Amino acid sequence: xxxxxxxxxxASNEAIQRTRTIDATSENWPFEVAxxxxxxxxxxxxxxxxxxxDDNIYKSLRSALVRYKVLxxxxxxxxxxxxxxxxxxxxxxxxxxxFPHHEAHPELVIIGRNDSKRxxxxxxxxxxSWREIPSMGSILRCVTCPDIGGDxxxxxxxxxxxxxxxxxxxxxxxxxxxxxxxxxxSIAVDxxxxxxxxxxxxxxxxxxxxxxxxxGEKILFVNEAFTTHIDNFGMHTKDHYRFGFDFKLAEMxxxxxxxxxxxxxxxxxxxRWKPNTIAFWDNRACQHYAVQDYYPAVRHMMRATIIGDxxx
Ligand code: SIN
Numbered sequence: 001x002x003x004x005x006x007x008x009x010x011a012s013n014e015a016i017q018r019t020r021t022i023d024a025t026s027e028n029w030p031f032e033v034a035x036x037x038x039x040x041x042x043x044x045x046x047x048x049x050x051x052x053x054d055d056n057i058y059k060s061l062r063s064a065l066v067r068y069k070v071l072x073x074x075x076x077x078x079x080x081x082x083x084x085x086x087x088x089x090x091x092x093x094x095x096x097x098x099f100p101h102h103e104a105h106p107e108l109v110i111i112g113r114n115d116s117k118r119x120x121x122x123x124x125x126x127x128x129s130w131r132e133i134p135s136m137g138s139i140l141r142c143v144t145c146p147d148i149g150g151d152x153x154x155x156x157x158x159x160x161x162x163x164x165x166x167x168x169x170x171x172x173x174x175x176x177x178x179x180x181x182x183x184x185x186s187i188a189v190d191x192x193x194x195x196x197x198x199x200x201x202x203x204x205x206x207x208x209x210x211x212x213x214x215x216g217e218k219i220l221f222v223n224e225a226f227t228t229h230i231d232n233f234g235m236h237t238k239d240h241y242r243f244g245f246d247f248k249l250a251e252m253x254x255x256x257x258x259x260x261x262x263x264x265x266x267x268x269x270x271x272r273w274k275p276n277t278i279a280f281w282d283n284r285a286c287q288h289y290a291v292q293d294y295y296p297a298v299r300h301m302m303r304a305t306i307i308g309d310x311x312x
Pocket of ligand 1: 111121127138140151152288289290301303
């Protein structure tokens with residue numbers, strides 16, 4: 001199935017609306033939870049994110065994030081300072097080396113798209129997987145969006161791993177993949193900065209299957225945006241010699257196969273944005289894809305990215 005087919009088969013917002021159910025297991029949490037698809041995502045209501053989170057709300061939200069992988073909040077008219085404070089409750093924040101950022105809050109990436117700047121977040125990815133210590137989560141607020149178009153899709157990568165055939169799971173055991181910032185971002189930064197960025201962010205190795213540090217779930221952790229190749233793919237050894245081209249193609253086939261798992265609508269949820277909608281997702285457990293169907297309309301978002309831990 002190619003990406004076009006996957007797109008047309010993704011659940012529509014109306015379908016998400018129909019399948020939305022209140023989650024009975026969350027009744028002790030100090031907010032309401034409505035699941036958005038069987039695989040991933042829940043809408044949280046009954047909270048004002050302008051206020052500092054008390055310990056009970058913080059812990060409950062953290063549990064909800066680990067369980068549903070992406071949380072949606074509507075009508076949250078928060079300031080950039082409140083956005084930063086909310087994200088900081090969950091961990092230290094990074095400053096992105098390539099995206100423009102808010103002038104008073106460098107931790108807020110500005111994703112501003114219009115008729116002269118087309119969005120390019122339409123690749124399945126987990127934010128900053130190219131860092132040695134990738135992100136725990138991202139909190140994205142919609143400032144302006146078109147009436148129609150510019151949705152974002154999230155994908156449950158624990159389900160993607162779980163449903164792999166046993167033989168593929170065995171092949172992936174102990175395999176690492178290389179993640180690199182440069183192939184995608186080198187076009188977004190001045191050539192004069194390339195050498196310094198290359199030095200600051202060398203390619204990094206992460207396990208292809210990581211274990212979520214809070215849920216213990218196994219997660220398929222490669223993505224088409226930043227993963228460049230599989231390290232030390234086991235065919236080309238002294239004892240098990242294969243011709244070079246065969247070895248390379250087999251590695252690329254496996255990686256493409258793994259990338260394609262994110263395109264299955266069964267693992268996805270799709271959000272239709274409105275101004276002041278917030279999405280908070282777990283980069284350790286899901287990928288996302290910003291649909292680029294709205295050009296030349298204006299879509300303006302702000303993102304805070306919480307630093308996580310080394311994948312194991
Ligand atoms: C991102 O890739 O983090 C941005 C997603 C979006 O703009 O919807």
